[in-house]
Amino acid sequence: MFKRTLRRLSAMNSIVFLLIFVFFGTVIYGFVSYRFFDKVDEAMFLKIKNYSIVNGKMVPYSRSRFLFDPRIFILIRDDWGQVSTIFPYDQDNMENLLELIAEVQPYQFQTRTIENHTYRILDIPYRNPDNILDTERGPIVVRGLIAVSIVDSEVASLRDLLIVIASGLVIGMIIIVFASYNLARRSMIPIQASWEKQQQFVADASHELRTPLAVVTSNAELILRHPAHSVEEESIRVTNIIREVRRMTKLVSNLLTLARSDANQIEIKLDLVNGKEVIETVTELFIPLAEMEGLTLQVNLGEQLELMADKERLHQLLVILLDNAIKYTPPPGQLLITGSKQGGCMVITVEDSGPGIPTKDLPHVFDRFYRGDKARSREKGGTGLGLSIAKWIVDQHGGKIDVVNKSGGGAKFSIVLPVKINK
Ligand code: ADP
DSSP, X not given: OHHHHHHHHHHXXXXXXXXXXXXXXXXXXXXXXXXXXXXXXXXXXXXXXXXXXXXXXXXXXXXXXXXXXXXXXXXXXXXXXXXXOSSOOOHHHHHHHHXXXXXXXXXXXXXXXXXXXXXXXXXEEOSSOOEEEETTXXXXXXXXXXXXXXOHHHHHHHHHHHHHHHHHHHHHHHHHHHHHHHHHHXXXXXXXXXXXXXXXXXXXXXXXXXXXXXXXXXXXXXXXXXXXXXXXXXXXXXXXXXXXXXXXXXXXXXXXXHHHHHTTOOOOOOEEEEHHHHHHHHHHHHHXXXXXXXXXXXXXXXXXXXXXXXXXXXXXXXXXXXXXXXXXXXXXXXXXXXXXXXXXXXXXXXXXXSOOOOTTTGGGTTSTTOOSSHHHHXXXXXXXXXXXXXXXXXXXTTOEEEEEEOTTSSEEEEEEEESSOOO
């Protein structure tokens, strides 16, 4: 699937680059070609306009405006439509010139190629008809002046430019295809990574759901085998089913939270929250639970702990950490939760006197579905998603969460939350 998208993206990138290249190539060629001929045209036009025929001779109107361009040749079109020149010329060339100016339209610049030479031609009707005495035909009236200029050098330069642009296009195309492929490949990396993450997420979720579903099915089937048994007689199986359904409910709820967080569908509602109050509320909930497990839970809070946060999510974060601390600390043990203000941040720590987290597990505990001791986590109803949700909550608040093993044993989770969030 990714290979096809990669090919498509590369092709699309190449086409876009190619179109841009062709567009600029055309613009450059058109502009240079226009500028080249524009200069020649202007010179031809000036030369015609600056000539006058006085007493049968072509003379410039004014010396100062006279344009000397030896490439430009002036011809005369007479009353009878005949063309001749009053400048000295080579008879052989005249034939070519006549061929060149055949069918030239007045006031239009035209380009003609004869015998591998390219000429630019302009025919302008003459303003002040004056008689010229032709030795053979007698007096003739000049009706038009035709300027002819050889433009071989311009045509050659344009041809060179075209070759440069075409070669640039070919070399550019090779680079473009290579660059497009690499660009497309680079842009695909995060997409591919996120796709693989999602695939892994779905696979892990299915795997996690399979075990409780199998337990529920097998226990239900066992109950069905003895339809005459009372609920009391089947109480162990019923308890098993209820426990697994609870686990699935928790798992599905966690999965939903993470899936919605991935899709940015969960909004963090920031309010001015009394952090001290939130910690106290959660601690009160957990003190009886800790006591039931043979643990003591101590709280150590600073005076003022106000911060901008989502109260519900902050509550959820503390529940996850205290729940884990109780789950993984064998009795008799001590749990400690602290809250204090340090600089522009609120720092919360949750520590326990349990076995801590094996060093190899430390970098992975915030990964989805990562469980250090699978059997213990499962036995305690863990889903392997708690800490990844905790990390997501902290990230959403622009904070940091970290875990270390204490030198005296036990794990210590530290959370740093900025008091003000710039979102
Ligand atoms: P679980 O549902 O398995 O507890 P979590 O994401 O909450 O999933 O935690 C991931 C893993 O981190 C746990 O399986 C456990 O191995 C380890 N862990 C988390 N908290 C503690 C703790 N307080 N003491 C020791 N290990 C812990």
